[in-house]
Amino acid sequence: MFGAGAMTNSIPEIRGTDLMFVIGSNTTEAHPIIAMEMKRAKKNGAKLIVADPRRIWLADIADLYMQLKPGTDVALLSAMMHVIVTEGLHDREFVDKHTTGFEDLVASVSEATPEWAEGITEVPAEDIRTAARLYATTEKAGIYYTLGITEHSHGTDNVYGLANLVLMTGHLGKENCGMNPLRGQNNVQGANDAGASPIYYAGYQRVDDPVAQAKFEAAWGTELSPTPGMNLNVMMKHMGGLIRGLFIMGEDIVLSEPNTERVEAGMNGLDFVVVQDIFLNETTRFADVVFPAACFAEKDGVFTNSDRRVQRVRKAVDAPGQARPDWQILVQLAQAVGYPMPDYQHPSEVYAEMAQLSPKFSGISHERLEDNVSGLQWPCPDPEHPGTVTMHSDGPIIGKAPFQTIAYRPSEELPNSDFPLLLSTGRTLYHYNSGTQTRRASGAVAKQPENFIEISRRDARKRGLDDGQLVRVSSRRGTVIAAINISPRMKRGCVWMPLHFPEANTNRLTNDVGDPVTQTAEFKVCAVRVQALVQAAK
Amino acid sequence: MSDLTVPILTGPTLTLTLDGEQVHAQDGETLLDVCRRAGKDVPTLCAEDRVDPMGSCRMCLVEVEGQRRLQPSCAFKVQAGQVVQTDSDKVQRHRQLLLSMYLADHELDEDDLPRERGTGNLLRQHVLNHGTGPDLPPINAPREYRMENNPYIHFDPGACVLCNLCVRYCDEVEAVSAITLAGRGAKTTIATADQKGLLDTTCEMCGGCIAVCPTGAMTEKPSLASNFQEEKVVRSTCNFCGVGCQVNLHTQDNKIVRVTSPPPGETVNDGNLCVKGRFSMEFVQHQDRLTEPLIRGKDGGLHPTSWENALKVAAEGLMAVRQKHGTDSLGFISSSRCTGEENYLLQKLSRAAFGTNNCHQCAAT
Known part of the structure; x- marks a missing residue:
């Protein structure tokens, strides 16, 4: 949006902010330590606005809570923009100096009144006004979001909407403000940075840019393809067709990707599958070869966190049996197919090669990280550079940032009489993604032993369902069994399930329709029905 | 402490x-x-x-x-x-x-x-x-301890000095208020509301009470048998969510026995950890870990093999797909759980060794 895909500001800046707008992020469960900073900011007097279909923990301490209908974020954000421009609360100087396309944006939200949005989002128009005014008129105001924004068929529009808010109010390039996607996994940022992407080499250099191609061809000593590849969601859809062989490192795709039945059918259509992981999982059922890998405590390297902070991972214990660090296996596999990958002695040599090819972090090295115990935040272009805490402080790094007009459109799959409930999915505090690690943790298992479905009291009562009762949850794609959890956090007509349980895999239900730009799948909205497994004993 | x-x-x-x-x-x-x-x-x-x-x-x-x-x-x-x-x-x-x-x-x-x-x-x-002043007779205060029902947090009232730091941390930092000072006079101790086990309270088992306890009255249950002075400490980064918390992995005999946070002030987590970072490390030493390469046999099952053979079979299998269906019939899925260096090498493997840009990490959202 502004020239780099990452948090514009830093996690420690949260404690000094005056307003937090948290949307599509259940921060206390998914990012507990960031939530602690938010609690601290709140204690210091900051205002908190929360927008989430679930009445999450943060909603309880929020100054303003907006319980929007899942998938209606664009309407909410458009109405907030409408309020800001019609009431003249935008930052004219910033808009003139650093942005383009403001007139088009103003025109595009002219009809998006809070009353119109109330009809779609079910958030009272007056609350939308209050939120917009508070956000626009508070100097130090930050937006914090995560997959509740992106995992939609209109995820890109959601992000554009937030970016527009940031730009029109000039909340960019200043301390304690910004646009802050909280990354869900330890090294999402680092994997993107390193070029695990169909369109970018390491350091966000496009594969179809001849200059970048020539640079990497020279460095790697081989010809490279200028054709952008398929992203993950597209690969999943083409398994058995265009895609006939997969190498999978450290992901349980069968559990983690949406629409499990289709993924399983696709896996069966593959000629050859190699999996490299630390445990057997759902995906290894389809593997022809399984490589045993070392986990994070058994190897050296770096992780890059949400706020672009490169930090060291250090070996503490030996890997079990013959398991090897992933980096060694990759080198050995490359050599086995005849590519002369160098015999790196240590990941620091790999990092040095990557840094040399990537101006964004060419100032970072393992040696420097020994001296900088709190890590180094990119951009960090040279070895003297101290790293960047707050990005865009001299204006957006792409120059003038364009406003992007957005228009509300409903999610792809809405409830009907057969599938009357709207399902969202997510993570809990105790478990982590596919559960291979936390399902082996005694405390997590004690707290949450099995899959459950959160449902409002009224929806449960209407179906005669009791707390703890097992039910069959079905969508157009599949069925899983889960325990009823009657929850005051749920909105009527909405249900929620976690993703951590292979034996009752919630992704059998989810929709694999993707956002038209990013192809990120709509994990957050699909239609389901809930039926008692056996009649309640009464 | x-x-x-x-x-x-x-x-x-x-x-x-x-x-x-x-x-x-x-x-x-x-x-x-x-x-x-x-x-x-x-x-x-x-x-x-x-x-x-x-x-x-x-x-x-x-x-x-x-x-x-x-x-x-x-x-x-x-x-x-x-x-x-x-x-x-x-x-x-x-x-x-x-x-x-x-x-x-x-x-x-x-x-x-x-x-x-x-x-x-x-x-x-x-x-x-x-130093100390006069010898005073022991008080032998009759303190009762009722938060036992949980897998992670051990509390020993006999070592508690009632500084209330754990309670204040629970109130002010984690803000879940699961524990409180309870009782009167010599019976005063740290307890939960209604004397429930911690598992049945608002406790999120972040273990902050352990981290701030000055006397070790609060300790990690899984580490009770370990003497911290014999532990080796390795500073690393937590492998769960994207916050990037700094952790000290305490090891003994090639096992992780305890996880603590470096002191507050210099790290992104400021001395704090959550339940996953502090306690969910059992997987590292779990018996289910893969310890040898496996290949699919004629019987349909996965069987142990040597590294040499596994690498050969994998290389031949992937190359055969490439020959039969073309370069872009292969896909390489990387992991946001692995290190930056490994992600770099995976895209290099995909692009330089196999010639395709069909390479993506698992969580590109």
Whole structure:
């Protein structure tokens, strides 16, 4: 949006902010330590606005809570923009100096009144006004979001909407403000940075840019393809067709990707599958070869966190049996197919090669990280550079940032009489993604032993369902069994399930329709029905 | 155990006299801030940067001219012209008597010193550094302990000095208020509301109570058998969510026995950890870990093989697909759980060794 895909500001800046707008992020469960900073900011007097279909923990301490209908974020954000421009609360100087396309944006939200949005989002128009005014008129105001924004068929529009808010109010390039996607996994940022992407080499250099191609061809000593590849969601859809062989490192795709039945059918259509992981999982059922890998405590390297902070991972214990660090296996596999990958002695040599090819972090090295115990935040272009805490402080790094007009459109799959409930999915505090690690943790298992479905009291009562009762949850794609959890956090007509349980895999239900730009799948909205497994004993 | 950082002067200063020397301070600071900056050995038990001062342990008392009683330096604000003594006879007498009183109500080892627990006992250090006053008879307070029902957090009332730091952390930092001071007089102890087990409270098992406990009365249950002085500590980064918390992995005999946070102040997590970072490390040593390469046999099952053979079979299998269906019929899925270097190598493998840009990490959202 502004020239780099990452948090514009830093996690420690949260404690000094005056307003937090948290949307599509259940921060206390998914990012507990960031939530602690938010609690601290709140204690210091900051205002908190929360927008989430679930009445999450943060909603309880929020100054303003907006319980929007899942998938209606664009309407909410458009109405907030409408309020800001019609009431003249935008930052004219910033808009003139650093942005383009403001007139088009103003025109595009002219009809998006809070009353119109109330009809779609079910958030009272007056609350939308209050939120917009508070956000626009508070100097130090930050937006914090995560997959509740992106995992939609209109995820890109959601992000554009937030970016527009940031730009029109000039909340960019200043301390304690910004646009802050909280990354869900330890090294999402680092994997993107390193070029695990169909369109970018390491350091966000496009594969179809001849200059970048020539640079990497020279460095790697081989010809490279200028054709952008398929992203993950597209690969999943083409398994058995265009895609006939997969190498999978450290992901349980069968559990983690949406629409499990289709993924399983696709896996069966593959000629050859190699999996490299630390445990057997759902995906290894389809593997022809399984490589045993070392986990994070058994190897050296770096992780890059949400706020672009490169930090060291250090070996503490030996890997079990013959398991090897992933980096060694990759080198050995490359050599086995005849590519002369160098015999790196240590990941620091790999990092040095990557840094040399990537101006964004060419100032970072393992040696420097020994001296900088709190890590180094990119951009960090040279070895003297101290790293960047707050990005865009001299204006957006792409120059003038364009406003992007957005228009509300409903999610792809809405409830009907057969599938009357709207399902969202997510993570809990105790478990982590596919559960291979936390399902082996005694405390997590004690707290949450099995899959459950959160449902409002009224929806449960209407179906005669009791707390703890097992039910069959079905969508157009599949069925899983889960325990009823009657929850005051749920909105009527909405249900929620976690993703951590292979034996009752919630992704059998989810929709694999993707956002038209990013192809990120709509994990957050699909239609389901809930039926008692056996009649309640009464 | 509590870790206190030395505050840095940033604004206009005022001057006061500390142990006969002129020192600078900033409006709003406490006497303890000034003492720490001046390098004074003012002992504390209940002080911790992340929570408001409480002044409950009385260890940090200092003599302030014009004040009739000794004052807790952690809560007493600086004023220009103050004259403060941190080591006068009166302060020393008070400290030694106070330590005697603590000893009378604390579980002791064979040397009559506070028992070493968890990651250390600050009370023991204070006794060794400052000495004690009169021997007082043991109190043997009848404290009841009712938070046992949980897999992670052990509490030993006999080692608790009731500084209330764990409760304040739970209230002010984690903000779940799962534990509280309960009971009266000598029976006072740390407990949960309605005396429930921790699992049945709002507790999120972040273990912050363990991290701030000055005496080790709160400890990690899985680490009870481990002596922290024999543990090797390796600084690393947590492998769960995207916050990038810094962790100290404590190991012994090639096993992770405990996870702690580096001190507050210099890291993104500021000394805090969550339940996953502190406790969900059982997977590392789990018996289900893959320990040898496997290949699919004719019977349809996965069977152990050598690395050499596994690499050969994998290379041949992938190359055969490429030959039959073309370069872009292969896909490489990388992991946001692996390191940056590994992600770099995976895209290099995909692009340079196999010639396709069909390479993506698992969580590109």
